[in-house]
Amino acid sequence: MSSPASRPVLGRSSFGLAQLRQRHPLVTFLTGRVLTMAIMLFLLGLGVFGLMSLSPGDIVDNYARSLILQTRGFQSNTNTLTDAQIQEAKHRLWLDRPFYAQYFHWLHQVFVEHDLGRSLISRAPVLYLVGTRMLNSIILNLLSLVFITIISFALGLYFSSKAGTRIDPVVAFVSLFLNAFPGILLLILLQMFALATGIFPVTAYPTDNFDGRPLGFTFSYLYHIILPLIGAFLGGIGGELRLIRATMLDQLGQPYIMALRSRGISERRIYFNHAFRNTMNPFITSSSNLLADLFSGSLILEIVFSYPGIGRLMYEAVIQKDINLVMTNIMFISFLILVGMLISDVALALVDPRIRYSNQ
Amino acid sequence: MKGFCRALRRRPIALISFIVLAVLYFGMLFCEFLAPYGPNEQFANHSYQPPGLQLYSRTLGFRPQVQTLVLLNDITREYAGLEGHYNPVKLFAVGPEAKLWGLIPIRHHFFGTDRYANPQPDAEPIFLFGTDNLGRDIFSRILYGSRISLTIGFVGVTISLLIALLLGGLAGYLGGIWDWIIMRLAEYIILVPGLYLILFLRSILSTNLNSGQSYAIITVILSTVGWPGTARMIRGMVHAIKRNDFVANAELESMPARAILFRHIIPQMASILIISVTLGIPGFILGETVLSYLGLGIVDPAVSWGSMINRDATTITNLVQFPWVFAPGVFLIVIALSFNFLGELLRDMADPNWRERRRG
Numbered sequence: 001m002s003s004p005a006s007r008p009v010l011g012r013s014s015f016g017l018a019q020l021r022q023r024h025p026l027v028t029f030l031t032g033r034v035l036t037m038a039i040m041l042f043l044l045g046l047g048v049f050g051l052m053s054l055s056p057g058d059i060v061d062n063y064a065r066s067l068i069l070q071t072r073g074f075q076s077n078t079n080t081l082t083d084a085q086i087q088e089a090k091h092r093l094w095l096d097r098p099f100y101a102q103y104f105h106w107l108h109q110v111f112v113e114h115d116l117g118r119s120l121i122s123r124a125p126v127l128y129l130v131g132t133r134m135l136n137s138i139i140l141n142l143l144s145l146v147f148i149t150i151i152s153f154a155l156g157l158y159f160s161s162k163a164g165t166r167i168d169p170v171v172a173f174v175s176l177f178l179n180a181f182p183g184i185l186l187l188i189l190l191q192m193f194a195l196a197t198g199i200f201p202v203t204a205y206p207t208d209n210f211d212g213r214p215l216g217f218t219f220s221y222l223y224h225i226i227l228p229l230i231g232a233f234l235g236g237i238g239g240e241l242r243l244i245r246a247t248m249l250d251q252l253g254q255p256y257i258m259a260l261r262s263r264g265i266s267e268r269r270i271y272f273n274h275a276f277r278n279t280m281n282p283f284i285t286s287s288s289n290l291l292a293d294l295f296s297g298s299l300i301l302e303i304v305f306s307y308p309g310i311g312r313l314m315y316e317a318v319i320q321k322d323i324n325l326v327m328t329n330i331m332f333i334s335f336l337i338l339v340g341m342l343i344s345d346v347a348l349a350l351v352d353p354r355i356r357y358s359n360q
Numbered sequence: 361m362k363g364f365c366r367a368l369r370r371r372p373i374a375l376i377s378f379i380v381l382a383v384l385y386f387g388m389l390f391c392e393f394l395a396p397y398g399p400n401e402q403f404a405n406h407s408y409q410p411p412g413l414q415l416y417s418r419t420l421g422f423r424p425q426v427q428t429l430v431l432l433n434d435i436t437r438e439y440a441g442l443e444g445h446y447n448p449v450k451l452f453a454v455g456p457e458a459k460l461w462g463l464i465p466i467r468h469h470f471f472g473t474d475r476y477a478n479p480q481p482d483a484e485p486i487f488l489f490g491t492d493n494l495g496r497d498i499f500s501r502i503l504y505g506s507r508i509s510l511t512i513g514f515v516g517v518t519i520s521l522l523i524a525l526l527l528g529g530l531a532g533y534l535g536g537i538w539d540w541i542i543m544r545l546a547e548y549i550i551l552v553p554g555l556y557l558i559l560f561l562r563s564i565l566s567t568n569l570n571s572g573q574s575y576a577i578i579t580v581i582l583s584t585v586g587w588p589g590t591a592r593m594i595r596g597m598v599h600a601i602k603r604n605d606f607v608a609n610a611e612l613e614s615m616p617a618r619a620i621l622f623r624h625i626i627p628q629m630a631s632i633l634i635i636s637v638t639l640g641i642p643g644f645i646l647g648e649t650v651l652s653y654l655g656l657g658i659v660d661p662a663v664s665w666g667s668m669i670n671r672d673a674t675t676i677t678n679l680v681q682f683p684w685v686f687a688p689g690v691f692l693i694v695i696a697l698s699f700n701f702l703g704e705l706l707r708d709m710a711d712p713n714w715r716e717r718r719r720g
Contacts, residue, residue, distance in 0.1 A: 036544070040544070040547065040548060040551060043548065044548065044551055044552065047548075047552070048552075173373070176700060176701070176704060177697065179700070180642065180696050180697050180699075180700035180701075181693065181696065181697070182642075182646050182649070182692055182693055182696050183646075184646070184649060184650055184653060185649075185669075185689045185692060185693055188669075188676075188679070188686075188689065189689075191676050192676065192679050192680055192683075192686075195676055195677070195679075195680050196680050202676060300650060300653070303654075315654075330552065334551045334552070337550075337551055338551070
């Protein structure tokens with residue numbers, strides 16, 4: 001291990017055996033990371049409960065207030081709860097105890113009883129709610145990610161070969177423009193376009209459901225999803241294209257490319273086998289959040305296009321303090337972020353021999 | 361500075377951005393004088409009125425003027441122009457009373473019609489960008505709103521950069537256990553999905569705030585979410601600079617660590633810091649927009665571009681029917697693009713190799 005200073009505490013806290021670290025660098029590295037991960041997740045949950053308890057009012061108060069506001073026509077309002085009822089509900093939901101007690105109660109419920117609980121608002125099981133919404137988000141994100149990655153790689157490779165030509169500044173300008181364009185306004189403009197021309201539907205989800213006519217639903221779904229896809233695509237392609245183009249140009253300026261050219265290696269081989277391979281490095285580092293992004297949905301896109309994804313569900317859950325829903329989702333997403341970081345570290349070592357050997 | 365001017369002249373798009381930014385910030389400084397009306401001044405029977413400036417009519421010939429409009433339909437907001445009724449637009453016209461910077465009372469505004477002058481109190485007011493649903497002048501509101509929208513970027517970036525410099529610098533310079541603690545803290549904040557953290561904090565603090573308080577809170581929240589990324593970058597750079605001889609020299613002269621860090625190491629990063637400020641500002645401006653769009657940002661009577669978009673541009677049918685309510689959105693797009701183009705220029709200046717490579 002050539003850089004022991006970079007993670008001294010990790011090693012000590014997990015094993016404390018320099019020998020073991022020397023012999024199995026990957027195993028100790030992974031164990032250390034997983035342990036830190038568990039501690040971080042534990043603290044994160046504590047933080048979420050702390051934040052929730054800091055804010056005034058809780059879900060029972062909100063519910064009681066919404067009942068009072070719900071008058072039935074001109075009849076007298078009978079929908080009020082008594083103080084005793086409110087206290088009883090708070091007690092049942094553990095809301096009258098300090099936040100760490102609530103947190104341990106939640107941990108007990110999840111890890112001992114294997115139950116993620118029910119949404120406090122809709123009374124549906126959290127797993128069901130999150131599952132259905134997450135599926136929608138994954139479909140949308142997966143499609144846009146695939147498009148963005150493939151097309152930005154293709155365009156980045158192609159235009160890096162055109163550096164110095166007349167089209168070069170145009171590409172640089174367009175990619176910077178797309179990268180800098182405010183995403184939320186792009187979505188609003190797209191929706192305006194859809195409403196003004198009538199080519200695309202304004203909302204992103206079909207009105208009928210899958211069970212009735214599966215084929216029709218699928219087509220209708222694809223038709224509805226085109227506009228949000230375009231939005232996500234335009235929002236993401238600029239940055240990715242710039243990254244790939246810049247690293248490609250960076251690599252092509254290195255001496256080893258000149259050495260390859262002087263040996264008469266074909267330009268094609270230089271591009272794909274040498275320069276492109278090194279372009280993967282910053283791409284992998286920058287995509288450590290890919291896994292989490294895939295599952296977390298995009299709040300603004302889902303709100304603008306009223307798409308039933310996980311982002312909107314979470315937004316509503318946070319606003320209404322639906323703690324079971326919030327905890328399940330935040331823990332899951334944070335877990336994915338950490339796993340993504342881990343995978344990208346390992347993938348970097350797999351792709352780049354320099355990193356692999358420097359660790360041994 | 362000289363190099364900056366030369367680089368500006370060589371790249372017209374950055375020059376345009378620079379001029380646009382200068383004009384907008386100038387407008388922000390003198391908004392009471394430049395805006396013809398106050399931000400909350402309502403004109404009865406003028407809601408959703410289209411932009412009215414004309415340069416030619418048969419009655420008055422070639423000069424800026426406004427035709428008197430009559431409301432035809434209260435529901436669809438159709439207006440019709442009265443033939444022959446034109447009101448000249450004058451420079452330094454008498455307008456509603458305002459206080460420049462809240463101190464100096466002024467009666468004359470940069471431009472306006474004779475509405476507030478003695479002879480013609482029923483003259484048509486001038487609406488450069490039309491009016492919103494309450495009959496308020498959108499142009500004036502944009503000018504007043506820039507007080508919040510244009511400063512929030514600077515204030516936010518300054519706060520987050522100070523935190524990042526302090527923590528990132530300490531982590532990089534001291535290393536060891538401090539490095540570990542600070543970087544875990546940064547990761548912890550990165551873990552909580554940014555938007556959810558914002559939602560949490562905002563819902564905690566959103567109970568009945570005045571505009572100054574919510575401005576401060578939004579800035580603090582956005583900086584809290586924003587500093588970890590910058591801190592990681594700064595830590596990496598301090599790590600690299602620390603190995604230089606001049607740092608070793610300073611250490612041998614037994615300078616205090618604080619002085620070495622802030623007098624010797626951090627000045628080395630000045631150009632990078634300027635760039636990250638320039639590129640960070642639009643992020644904060646759009647952060648405010650997103651918060652306002654979700655209804656968690658600035659609320660009436662205070663006005664920002666984000667709150668204007670939230671009020672007027674979220675109903676998509678409104679937006680298609682009265683497209684001029686999107687004017688603050690156009691300003692946001694222009695601001696975001698300008699800062700990005702300028703930041704790109706600064707980056708190219710700071711890294712000459714990068715420019716060489718692009719040419720080659």
